[in-house]
């Protein structure tokens with residue numbers, strides 16, 4: 001194996017590979033260690049991303065095999081099937097083939113000189129004098145030690161290594177069960193809009209989605225706070241007044257299950273010789289479960305801070321704390337707002353959700369939302385939207401129905 005690289009990245013998912021790519025572009029010697037035999041597998045994600053976010057990261061345009069569809073808006077359905085749509089004149093989001101997307105980033109990193117070790121699992125960190133000094137790996141059945149200046153933990157939501165450092169891991173209480181499935185024979189679907197389904201019977205304390213693809217295919221998934229997500233998917237397919245019509249002849253081609261963290265980022269994502277990036281650090285939007293743009297943006301920051309620390313020959317917690325500072329400064333406000341939005345949405349009963357969706361449609365809230373510039377970091381966008389009287393009226397109505405739980409549907 002590559003002996004003693006400057007940085008070891010644990011996990012060859014998108015955030016790991018993008019951290020490595022950015023480090024390598026800055027001239028840092030970096031090795032990625034991935035436990036699976038192939039980058040991008042298994043895949044468990046809808047790959048629904050903002051075009052603006054990808055462009056900011058230098059990852060757009062993508063080739064037509066990676067991009068499966070582009071979207072000009074979204075329709076939100078209440079439990080009773082009431083609808084509220086937002087339309088834009090330009091492509092706002094897209095869906096990518098997650099396996100190919102992950103492979104694309106890894107290939108870019110390889111071209112920049114990053115070494116990838118597949119089928120290799122990091123079992124533990126080497127910690128000496130309270131500093132992370134390397135990793136112990138299981139490589140082709142042998143245990144080996146690799147020393148380094150910085151370990152970037154990009155293990156995903158399991159984040160086992162983080163626990164070894166003594167940093168607070170992501171909040172287990174806020175983890176929901178995620179399901180992502182590929183369907184064929186989906187009917188009556190607008191190819192240009194993603195569909196969001198709300199309601200405790202279909203996705204308690206989160207939502208379900210249909211992300212259309214050409215040829216009658218769609219990615220269908222959900223997050224559910226408790227219980228077996230398969231049961232909720234069945235209800236969506238057979239009971240939801242709108243989704244059941246679209247999915248009545250549909251067939252499931254494959255399905256994957258994976259936890260989703262909705263608790264927001266951990267309070268501290270670095271210590272001596274160690275940085276956590278992506279899902280490992282809870283860098284996922286609690287409102288929508290979007291972890292890719294958020295995690296990849298943090299990966300780029302992590303790479304810049306790691307490079308500066310290596311140049312100074314100071315990889316202490318104090319030096320790497322610049323990473324946390326940048327994260328707090330750039331995303332602190334948005335994270336707090338998104339967590340607050342998630343908590344408020346979780347409080348709504350099905351009846352209140354029906355009523356709210358109705359209200360948003362009647363008061364044409366879409367006109368206020370059309371001016372939103374950034375759908376990734378939603379705190380600032382929320383404030384921007386509130387300049388529009390329709391948005392203030394909707395927020396007022398939201399507060400009103402929360403305070404009047406027995407409100408009857410209009």
Ligand SMILES: Cc1cc2nc3c(=O)[nH]c(=O)nc-3n(C[C@H](O)[C@H](O)[C@H](O)COP(=O)(O)OP(=O)(O)OC[C@H]3O[C@@H](n4cnc5c(N)ncnc54)[C@H](O)[C@@H]3O)c2cc1C
Nearest residue numbers: 011013015035045046047048122156178278279290291292
């Ligand atoms: C059902 C579902 C739907 C989603 N939909 C979307 C969406 O539409 N849009 C969006 O932006 N986000 C979505 N997400 C979230 C998104 O999938 C994650 O935010 C993203 O995958 C995080 O990337 P990552 O690199 O941090 O972690 P991962 O993609 O989980 O990658 C971690 C990698 O580390 C490897 N690894 C772990 N431990 C070790 C170890 N000890 N040694 C070696 N390798 C190791 C794993 O094998 C894996 O390859 C969804 C998530 C779920 C569950």
